[in-house]
Amino acid sequence: MNGVEVLRFALRGLAANKMRSALTMLGILIGVAAVILLVAIGEGSSQQIQQNIQRLGANSLTITPSTSGGGGGPGGFARAAGGGGGRDGGQAGRQNTGPRVQARDLTVDDARALADPANAPSVKSVSPVVTAQAQSAAYEGASHSISQLVGTYPSYFEASNKPVAKGSYFYNDDVLAARKVVVIGQTVAENLFGAVDPLGKQITVSGVPFTVVGVLKETGSSGFQDADDVAIAPLPAVQQSLTGFGPLGQILVQAKSAEAVDAAQAEVTEVLDQRHGITGSASADYRILNQATLQETVSAATGTFTVLLGAVAAISLLVGGIGITNIMLVTVTERTREIGIRKAIGAPKGAILGQFLAEATMLSLVGGLLGVLIAVAGAQFTIAGVRPVIVPTSIALALGVSVVIGLFFGSYPANRAAGLRPIEALRFE
Numbered sequence: 001m002n003g004v005e006v007l008r009f010a011l012r013g014l015a016a017n018k019m020r021s022a023l024t025m026l027g028i029l030i031g032v033a034a035v036i037l038l039v040a041i042g043e044g045s046s047q048q049i050q051q052n053i054q055r056l057g058a059n060s061l062t063i064t065p066s067t068s069g070g071g072g073g074p075g076g077f078a079r080a081a082g083g084g085g086g087r088d089g090g091q092a093g094r095q096n097t098g099p100r101v102q103a104r105d106l107t108v109d110d111a112r113a114l115a116d117p118a119n120a121p122s123v124k125s126v127s128p129v130v131t132a133q134a135q136s137a138a139y140e141g142a143s144h145s146i147s148q149l150v151g152t153y154p155s156y157f158e159a160s161n162k163p164v165a166k167g168s169y170f171y172n173d174d175v176l177a178a179r180k181v182v183v184i185g186q187t188v189a190e191n192l193f194g195a196v197d198p199l200g201k202q203i204t205v206s207g208v209p210f211t212v213v214g215v216l217k218e219t220g221s222s223g224f225q226d227a228d229d230v231a232i233a234p235l236p237a238v239q240q241s242l243t244g245f246g247p248l249g250q251i252l253v254q255a256k257s258a259e260a261v262d263a264a265q266a267e268v269t270e271v272l273d274q275r276h277g278i279t280g281s282a283s284a285d286y287r288i289l290n291q292a293t294l295q296e297t298v299s300a301a302t303g304t305f306t307v308l309l310g311a312v313a314a315i316s317l318l319v320g321g322i323g324i325t326n327i328m329l330v331t332v333t334e335r336t337r338e339i340g341i342r343k344a345i346g347a348p349k350g351a352i353l354g355q356f357l358a359e360a361t362m363l364s365l366v367g368g369l370l371g372v373l374i375a376v377a378g379a380q381f382t383i384a385g386v387r388p389v390i391v392p393t394s395i396a397l398a399l400g401v402s403v404v405i406g407l408f409f410g411s412y413p414a415n416r417a418a419g420l421r422p423i424e425a426l427r428f429e
Contacts, residue, residue: 011362014359014362014363025363025366027319027323028320028321028324028367028405030316030320032368033374034313035316036379036391036395037378037379038309038312039306040375040379040388040394041383042306048387049302059254059255059260060159061264061288061290065286065287066285104276104277106250107247107248108248110248110272111128114268114272120264121267122260122263123264123268124254125254126251127160127253128248129151129152129156129252130246130249131148132149132206132242132243133149135149135231137188139193142192144188144192146205147229148229149231149238151232151235151242152235153234154169154174156252157169157232159253162216162217162219164215165215165218166197166198166214167199167214169183169213170213174237175235178236179234180210180233180234181211181212181234182203182205182213184198184212184230185215185227185228185229186215186218188228199214208242210231210233216228216230262290265288272284321406321409324360324364328414332416350418352417353415354414356418357411360409360411364407372399375390376390
């Protein structure tokens, strides 16, 4: 009996119990689809997080007040943007292992010291930042609550990777003169101006007039926060009108190159330690977030998360394989007399073994192919706020595992069928 005949007998056997075969394939289908789709969600989450980090700039260091150690000063936005951190692994500038010191706020003078090439030769630019949250803006009857109004220097746009799509940035002269000009995000522009060109128009922010000089390029949402719902204005203008001349929320430092980030971080740490009186084992009253190190850490964490999702989903493939064993054992029992007749008229053991292995493998293969189609279709939709990204290797792996499962879990029933003695099989009722 050749391979074609074995496949023909296998197909006829599966077709004899269509519902049973369909339900068995369904188990494999769910397992394969779950593996591919969950890995795709993990990969999509990873890419989304990486993109959010890259928006801050790969060569940037974010300095924020510390919430521990020396205590640090105010700066809610800094904590939200920077979280934690240190020199070890791009997280806190110092570990909280030493005695407490009198905490000092981050100031514009700190930023000026960091911008001095004599103090930090690896630093390209320094941008002091203050933020006013949820500011009400209005233009000719339209109103919108801006999530973040940032006061800073022109260098902030490059350091934070915020290109302008229309108009231009403000300039150093605008900062020195404390001019009330503003660059707005796409969300702000759409809500206040609609189809009207916002350039040159005057909006009021909490009752203070600002002239729009530019519109930022659209970046999209960042988790629960709309990254385009932002407005950026000169630091003195924001301090005079909205926040007051208190401490900075953060200082954004841009290194001269990706290779110079570590050197820039060491220089920044030395300058701030000296200015803030941090000596010996004393805990620092600031934190430094290294974007490059954070990106590597997040990549490793999300990679582990993706593998874990795939492993959990693979359990359903194992369950599907057990289902194949169960169904094939039932099939062997039901077709015992048929097996006896075939062996009595000369069918070799290999033909019987091949037929039942072919049936099990076809169940898993067809179920696997359908699972791939379902997963690819499902990946076209956003799931839990994440756009899945199909990983080609996950398709090949899931499909290959489904075929191996068919062979492995079908081997026992197939061997049992091939080992039946003809005389006993013929007597079976």
